[in-house]
Amino acid sequence: MNKPADHPPIPPRRVGVLLINLGTPDAPDAPSVRRYLAEFLSDPRVVELPKLLWQPILRGAVLTTRPKKSAHAYQQVWREDGSPLAAVTRAQAKALDGAFGPGVTVDYAMRYGRPAIGDRIQALKDAGCERILLAPLYPQYSGATTATANDKAFAQLAAMRWQPAVRTLPPYYDDPAYIEALKTSIEDGLAALDFQPDAILTSFHGMPQRTLLLGDPYYCHCHKTARLVQAALGREVTLTFQSRFGRAKWLEPATDVVLEVLPAKGIRKVAIVAPGFSADCLETLEELAIRGREAFKAAGGTHFAYLPCLNDSAVGIEMLRNLIVRELEGWVSLS
Numbered sequence: 001m002n003k004p005a006d007h008p009p010i011p012p013r014r015v016g017v018l019l020i021n022l023g024t025p026d027a028p029d030a031p032s033v034r035r036y037l038a039e040f041l042s043d044p045r046v047v048e049l050p051k052l053l054w055q056p057i058l059r060g061a062v063l064t065t066r067p068k069k070s071a072h073a074y075q076q077v078w079r080e081d082g083s084p085l086a087a088v089t090r091a092q093a094k095a096l097d098g099a100f101g102p103g104v105t106v107d108y109a110m111r112y113g114r115p116a117i118g119d120r121i122q123a124l125k126d127a128g129c130e131r132i133l134l135a136p137l138y139p140q141y142s143g144a145t146t147a148t149a150n151d152k153a154f155a156q157l158a159a160m161r162w163q164p165a166v167r168t169l170p171p172y173y174d175d176p177a178y179i180e181a182l183k184t185s186i187e188d189g190l191a192a193l194d195f196q197p198d199a200i201l202t203s204f205h206g207m208p209q210r211t212l213l214l215g216d217p218y219y220c221h222c223h224k225t226a227r228l229v230q231a232a233l234g235r236e237v238t239l240t241f242q243s244r245f246g247r248a249k250w251l252e253p254a255t256d257v258v259l260e261v262l263p264a265k266g267i268r269k270v271a272i273v274a275p276g277f278s279a280d281c282l283e284t285l286e287e288l289a290i291r292g293r294e295a296f297k298a299a300g301g302t303h304f305a306y307l308p309c310l311n312d313s314a315v316g317i318e319m320l321r322n323l324i325v326r327e328l329e330g331w332v333s334l335s
């Protein structure tokens, strides 16, 4: 049967992989940070307070003070190619594009800001992707990260007449490929130091403690990752939670508090790593590598090293490639 002359174009069938991360401002200035924070902190998966209570606080107190302070922090870590989180995620997508054969396109999107998840799903579909793997790059699951990224993708699907089939990448907090990549990366980082640390800290982004009681597995996923990293390294690691936000009680122990008390306990040399972040970002480069170092030294610490995230390192990309190949099984043959 012939196609009617006005039939919509049909591109060749492809598979898409969409890497998703949190998102970041477009520029390190207060108006851009304000726009970003307004979207991020209005997400009910992130701040779980009734809208009528939270929006006045957000619009009144938070968005009038925090953007300026955060913009200053972003300026400390901004790169020539933009925000570290955006630059690294872009590099990860580039490194993985082509790694799954000619029929698979790898792209990336951000939950907040740009490139928007909805736009990239539509672009993949327009390019012929009838099957899409959504890959939120959070090793440990939480409602505030993994779930909201998937929600946003599903909201786009809800508006599409011809939806692609989708799969989602499960959290990989205990995946041997992830633990092995962390082990290699940490060992390489330690070997390059001119000192041997008395303690290794694994710092994970915090969450309100209430989320644990409400059934979010994030806390347990972080603990399992830390325990497996400890076993893989064959030495003790100390788990901490960073980036406290707001007045509620957050998961403990807090990274900044631990860094400040360690020197008094005779631990004056530390190395700190952030296994919960797939890409270095404000929270690692400014909060840990800059402010963490200052706090530790001010408290009497003598040696401090921040070990980078897996980013687009060879081991990091190989790990992501392994996870993704597994999830694409049955969609593409890659033997």
Ligand SMILES: C=CC1=C(C)c2cc3[nH]c(cc4nc(cc5[nH]c(cc1n2)c(C)c5CCC(=O)O)C(CCC(=O)O)=C4C)c(C)c3C=C
Residues within 6 Å of the ligand: 022, 023, 024, 025, 045, 046, 047, 066, 070, 083, 085, 138, 142, 144, 145, 205, 206, 207, 208, 243, 245, 276, 277, 280, 281, 282, 283
């Ligand atoms: C890796 C997992 C993350 C969890 C869990 C998470 C929870 C969470 N975060 C906030 C508030 C803020 N986070 C901010 C930055 C930020 N958070 C993550 C990751 C997780 N957040 C990343 C990767 C980043 C960095 C973004 C970048 O541009 O580099 C910020 C903005 C920066 C600032 O003003 O400090 C806020 C605010 C809450 C409330 C929360 C849990 C409910």
Ligand SMILES: [Fe+2]
Residues within 6 Å of the ligand: 205, 243
């Ligand atoms: Fe955060």
Ligand SMILES: [Fe+2]
Residues within 6 Å of the ligand: 243, 244, 283, 287
């Ligand atoms: Fe922070």
